Amino acid sequence: MSIASNHHLFDVLEQNRRDEQQRALRALLARPMLPHTAPACSLVRKHADALRQWLNRETGWTLIVEDDFVRLAKRVADHRDTTRPARLSKPAGAPPFSRRRYALTCLALAELERGEAQITLGRLGETIRQGAADPTLKAQGLQFALEERSERRDLVAVVRLLLELGVLSRVTGDEDAFVHAQQDVLYDVNRRLLSSLLVVSRGPSLVAGELDEKNTETNLLSQRIAAITKTFVPDTLDARNTALRRNLTARLLDDPLLYYDELSAEELAYLTSQRPHIARRIHEATGLIDEVRAEGMAMVDSNGDLSDERLPSEGTEGHATLLLADYLAAQRTRQPLETLHTQMRCWIDEYSRYWKKAVREDGAEVELCHKALQRLSALRLVEISDDGVQPLPAIGRHVLGETTVVGKQKQNQPLENK
Numbered sequence: 001m002s003i004a005s006n007h008h009l010f011d012v013l014e015q016n017r018r019d020e021q022q023r024a025l026r027a028l029l030a031r032p033m034l035p036h037t038a039p040a041c042s043l044v045r046k047h048a049d050a051l052r053q054w055l056n057r058e059t060g061w062t063l064i065v066e067d068d069f070v071r072l073a074k075r076v077a078d079h080r081d082t083t084r085p086a087r088l089s090k091p092a093g094a095p096p097f098s099r100r101r102y103a104l105t106c107l108a109l110a111e112l113e114r115g116e117a118q119i120t121l122g123r124l125g126e127t128i129r130q131g132a133a134d135p136t137l138k139a140q141g142l143q144f145a146l147e148e149r150s151e152r153r154d155l156v157a158v159v160r161l162l163l164e165l166g167v168l169s170r171v172t173g174d175e176d177a178f179v180h181a182q183q184d185v186l187y188d189v190n191r192r193l194l195s196s197l198l199v200v201s202r203g204p205s206l207v208a209g210e211l212d213e214k215n216t217e218t219n220l221l222s223q224r225i226a227a228i229t230k231t232f233v234p235d236t237l238d239a240r241n242t243a244l245r246r247n248l249t250a251r252l253l254d255d256p257l258l259y260y261d262e263l264s265a266e267e268l269a270y271l272t273s274q275r276p277h278i279a280r281r282i283h284e285a286t287g288l289i290d291e292v293r294a295e296g297m298a299m300v301d302s303n304g305d306l307s308d309e310r311l312p313s314e315g316t317e318g319h320a321t322l323l324l325a326d327y328l329a330a331q332r333t334r335q336p337l338e339t340l341h342t343q344m345r346c347w348i349d350e351y352s353r354y355w356k357k358a359v360r361e362d363g364a365e366v367e368l369c370h371k372a373l374q375r376l377s378a379l380r381l382v383e384i385s386d387d388g389v390q391p392l393p394a395i396g397r398h399v400l401g402e403t404t405v406v407g408k409q410k411q412n413q414p415l416e417n418k
Contacts, residue, residue, distance in 0.1 A: 021047045022287055025054075028063070029253060029286065030306050032072040033193075035166045044070045054285055059253065060231065060246040064196055069166060073199045077251035079225045083378040088160055097157070103142050104158045107131040109197065112167065112189055121178050121185040125155050152179045159187075167194050200228040244270040249278055252299045253286070256307070257380040257394050259296040295393035316355040321372040323347050325398040328382060328391040336388045337369075344369040 024047050027040030034041045044051065048065050055061045055072070064071040085096035086105075097105070111127040112119065125146050131137070132144035144151055156175040162168045173185030207227035233243045248271055251258055260268055271278070275297065279290035288299035288306075301307060327343060328335065344365040352360050359368055373389060376382040381395040 017047075018284075021050055022285065025051060025285055026287070026306060028070070028072040032074055033165055033197075034070045036068045041070055058246065058281060058285075059250045060243075061250070066192055066196075068190070069193050069196075071193075071196045073196070074254070075199055075229050075250070077247070077254040079229065080222060081255075083374070083380075086161060088157060089164060094157075097161075098154075100142060100144065101154050101157055103132070103137065104128055104144065104154055105161065108158050108162065109167075109194070112162075112194055115189065117189055117191070118171070119187055119189060121155070121159060121173070121175065121187070122182070124159070125152070128155065149179060152182070159185075163187075165193070165197070166190055167197070201231050202228050204228050240266075241270065245274065245278065248274075249282060252278070252282060252297075253288075255380065257296060257298045257392075259380075259392070261295070293393065298394070316359060317368065317371055317375075319351070319355070320344065320347065320368050321375050322398065324369065324372045325376055325381060325395055328376075328389065329395045329399050332391055334388045334390045340369050340373075340389060341365050344372075 020043050024040060024043040027034065027038070028044060028051070031038070034044065044063075045065060048063065048070075052063045055063055059074070061075070062073040064073060086102075087096050088094040107128045108124060110131070111124060129144055129146045132142050144154075146152065146155070156179055159168060159175060163170065167190055168187040169190065171186040171188055173183065175185055177183040178185055204224065207224060210223075210227050231243075233239050244267060248258075248267065260271075263271065275290075275292070279297075279299070282288055282299055283290065286299075286306075287303070288301055291298050291300050324340065324344070327340075342365075348355065348359050348365055348368070358364060373382060373384055376395070377384055381392055381398070383390040383392055
């Protein structure tokens with residue numbers, strides 16, 4: 001074999017290696033907890049050492065590889081972000097987790113940590129009910145008596161989330177039968193996976209003395225989360241620069257957009273000087289492409305499979321969201337919610353023959369507008385407050401052209417936008 005052939009073979013093998021590592025990392029970013037049955041799990045295992053080194057160097061995140069799962073123990077860039085709540089993958093369009101469901105999830109995890117290798121749904125629900133009766137939780141508005149069907153639905157939603165994560169596996173029974181007839185269900189508990197769910201730098205019980213009890217409950221919760229996820233940074237120039245690089249890289253991997261006015265002066269100075277290098281390393285590892293504007297930057301996913309939310313999207317809600325984005329981009333200033341509701345009603349009147357029938361009902365514009373705004377907020381295109389909705393600079397990327405009907409449209413079929 002000639003030298004040229006050897007070089008060509010080496011280049012092909014090297015490209016295959018990079019492609020596999022990229023696919024493995026993208027799979028972890030899309031789903032930080034992968035069961036051993038996931039197609040990408042074998043790729044992660046194959047390239048675990050290289051992935052660990054890159055993640056530790058560039059983000060400070062930890063990669064855990066066990067026999068039956070792999071776990072990317074990543075810390076979110078902004079723990080105050082409430083725009084991407086947990087959702088069940090089935091059924092499609094399942095509602096996001098409410099405040100009560102999150103509280104029940106925490107109580108369920110506490111019980112599973114103390115419990116045995118198997119548990120029934122009835123036993124888990126009863127233990128959660130006892131925990132929810134704590135005066136501190138009741139004072140915060142948590143009510144859970146396990147008497148109403150809606151409460152059983154919330155419990156089942158929590159259990160199904162744990163089933164999706166692999167913490168629980170169903171042995172016998174059906175959750176729907178529990179909701180309607182209170183028939184029990186038996187589960188096995190994966191204790192190793194359970195122990196890897198919590199991603200903190202310090203245990204919650206170790207930070208109580210650092211909290212300012214005079215703050216409101218919301219600020220106290222934010223303080224507590226910040227305290228248990230805070231990492232120690234030595235007071236040296238190299239250590240501070242490493243922390244800056246990791247934090248900025250983590251934000252660009254975790255958030256769709258990074259606005260410069262959200263950064264501290266130190267972060268902005270570092271990003272200004274190191275942006276090309278950070279963007280290049282992210283692109284090589286994930287395939288994301290940097291897009292830089294005057295107000296900020298984003299790492300754009302051309303494949304679209306790393307996004308929690310997508311725009312444009314199909315169907316009534318997708319078309320309504322695009323129309324609302326286009327309207328807000330044109331206005332540029334803060335808009336009262338009432339104005340947006342009125343505008344949404346105008347679009348319903350205009351496009352109702354293409355949209356689902358439910359939007360024709362009185363007041364449907366409020367719910368449709370709410371869902372559209374939640375999607376735009378999750379994509380960091382708007383900021384919602386009591387004063388109204390403020391368009392953010394990146395919303396200009398989604399300005400529509402002229403809307404036309406392509407071909408012969410049927411009832412409720414979405415429009416195509418240029």
